[in-house]
Amino acid sequence: MQSGGTQSVPHNSNQISTNRETVESIVDKFRSGEYLVSVYGLGHVGAPIASVWLRAGVKVIGIDKSQQVIENTRKGVTHIPEPNVNESFTKGLIEGQFLVYDDPIKASVDSKLKMICVPVLIRKNKPDLSIIKEVIISIGKGLKKDDIISIHPSLPPLTTEKVLVPLLEKSSGLKSKIDFSVIYNPERIYEGRAIFDIEEGHPGIVSADDTYSLDLALALFSLMYKKGIIKIFGIKIAEAEKLFEGVYRDVNISLANELAKLCDRLDIDFWEAKKAANSQSFCHIHDPGIGVGGACIPIYPQFIIDVALKNKVNCKITKTGRAINNEMPSYSLSKALRLIRGKYSRKSKITILGLAFRGGVSDTRLSPTFDLLKELARLRIKDVIVHDPLVNNTELIKKFKDVKLVSDLNYAVSGRDLIILATNHKEYANIDSSMLGHTPIYDGRGFLNPAKFEKGLYGGIGRPSLR
Numbered sequence: 001m002q003s004g005g006t007q008s009v010p011h012n013s014n015q016i017s018t019n020r021e022t023v024e025s026i027v028d029k030f031r032s033g034e035y036l037v038s039v040y041g042l043g044h045v046g047a048p049i050a051s052v053w054l055r056a057g058v059k060v061i062g063i064d065k066s067q068q069v070i071e072n073t074r075k076g077v078t079h080i081p082e083p084n085v086n087e088s089f090t091k092g093l094i095e096g097q098f099l100v101y102d103d104p105i106k107a108s109v110d111s112k113l114k115m116i117c118v119p120v121l122i123r124k125n126k127p128d129l130s131i132i133k134e135v136i137i138s139i140g141k142g143l144k145k146d147d148i149i150s151i152h153p154s155l156p157p158l159t160t161e162k163v164l165v166p167l168l169e170k171s172s173g174l175k176s177k178i179d180f181s182v183i184y185n186p187e188r189i190y191e192g193r194a195i196f197d198i199e200e201g202h203p204g205i206v207s208a209d210d211t212y213s214l215d216l217a218l219a220l221f222s223l224m225y226k227k228g229i230i231k232i233f234g235i236k237i238a239e240a241e242k243l244f245e246g247v248y249r250d251v252n253i254s255l256a257n258e259l260a261k262l263c264d265r266l267d268i269d270f271w272e273a274k275k276a277a278n279s280q281s282f283c284h285i286h287d288p289g290i291g292v293g294g295a296c297i298p299i300y301p302q303f304i305i306d307v308a309l310k311n312k313v314n315c316k317i318t319k320t321g322r323a324i325n326n327e328m329p330s331y332s333l334s335k336a337l338r339l340i341r342g343k344y345s346r347k348s349k350i351t352i353l354g355l356a357f358r359g360g361v362s363d364t365r366l367s368p369t370f371d372l373l374k375e376l377a378r379l380r381i382k383d384v385i386v387h388d389p390l391v392n393n394t395e396l397i398k399k400f401k402d403v404k405l406v407s408d409l410n411y412a413v414s415g416r417d418l419i420i421l422a423t424n425h426k427e428y429a430n431i432d433s434s435m436l437g438h439t440p441i442y443d444g445r446g447f448l449n450p451a452k453f454e455k456g457l458y459g460g461i462g463r464p465s466l467r
């Protein structure tokens with residue numbers, strides 16, 4: 001590792017920084033509590049990150065825009081169902097290691113390292129940077145010489161260089177690489193095991209556009225990542241890396257969906273074919289399904305498509321993959337409705353199992369269940385129940401007036417015309433004909449064992465219709 005200190009450190013813009021504190025001294029001051037980390041956004045990413053710093057013995061300031069989140073955090077409670085977050089918050093509050101602020105500028109003034117953990121959303125298929133820009137401006141207003149800004153959300157390539165750094169410089173009056181350091185550290189967590197993932201699940205990725213900041217990033221983030229760190233010189237490479245992870249998954253899911261649809265038509269069991277195909281070491285066919293949801297996989301290809309378009313590049317495979325995956329809820333619903341004996345009508349009673357975008361989490365962002373509900377509303381089918389063992393926030397479905405959100409599974413599946421399994425929650429694993437009687441089920445995740453259902457009462461993505 002570079003020792004830093006008063007030596008001059010050249011970087012790629014040929015500017016020379018002098019009198020920088022050594023990396024070792026900075027790390028020691030975080031360890032001793034002299035320097036603080038502030039975490040902006042205490043959601044699915046920020047809450048576990050704040051916890052990991054606390055677990056590493058570092059003093060943390062938590063900031064969030066939501067008063068509800070602030071109030072809960074002050075009680076040591078997070079709304080994110082992640083193991084060990086509440087425990088870390090509570091211990092940190094009791095020991096005075098965890099401070100909760102609602103003033104983002106003061107948090108910047110009081111901290112040395114600022115971690116940005118707010119989301120970049122998609123609006124009308126375009127990245128919406130408004131939240132991160134707001135945070136950057138607040139941080140800039142409280143920025144001091146030699147502070148460090150670490151950015152975590154997945155970003156369209158070049159966003160840090162072209163948008164965020166200029167905004168930081170403008171709001172602070174300071175100069176990046178000379179007066180302050182910028183690090184990009186894309187998050188790689190899998191919801192439901194976030195702390196484990198950060199600490200020991202994957203190597204962390206740290207990047208910067210100058211060697212001093214990169215060495216600083218390596219030393220600081222080594223306090224968190226026990227599985228090692230991949231160091232990237234060039235933030236734009238790390239921005240791209242993170243999107244590649246998501247695009248790879250989205251495109252491969254779309255390939256699985258395409259092949260599963262073909263199998264549906266040919267009456268071939270996709271799942272058996274897939275299992276055999278994947279025994280070949282170069283073949284990694286993914287799982288098809290009723291739709292791709294969550295705050296990551298459906299969004300990152302959109303970042304790529306948008307930036308490609310602006311640069312006159314046609315990312316055909318990425319676009320096609322997105323289109324195929326977007327069609328899956330309506331394709332699946334039309335297959336499911338065919339299971340209703342006779343014909344479905346506006347009076348059909350339909351239950352959807354799962355509002356979360358995938359099993360084991362309560363996160364409903366971009367869940368395919370919302371697309372199913374839109375389709376059912378379009379078909380004017382009103383008697384619709386949604387069941388989820390982990391989601392009970394009825395606000396989420398308030399725009400679907402007649403739809404009920406329930407948590408009693410027996411109630412949800414009794415006396416219905418059709419059940420659609422949309423989320424692979426473990427609570428659904430034992431569903432079979434003895435529980436459903438003569439109600440048919442459409443398995444949108446290939447999650448259930450078809451042999452456990454009477455003939456004609458089970459249908460599923462990529463499953464033969466007649467057994």
Ligand SMILES: NC(=O)c1ccc[n+]([C@@H]2O[C@H](COP(=O)([O-])OP(=O)(O)OC[C@H]3O[C@@H](n4cnc5c(N)ncnc54)[C@H](O)[C@@H]3O)[C@@H](O)[C@H]2O)c1
Nearest residue numbers: 041042043044045046064065066117118119120153154187
């Ligand atoms: N969730 C994941 O599994 C995951 C995985 C990898 C990467 N990411 C990336 O992390 C980013 C953050 O995602 P998330 O899932 O944590 O989002 P989230 O919605 O769960 O949390 C964001 C938090 O930021 C707060 N917030 C909003 N505006 C704010 C502001 N101006 N100042 C302070 N706080 C503010 C919100 O109240 C919320 O608590 C995403 O953009 C995504 O690219 C997420």
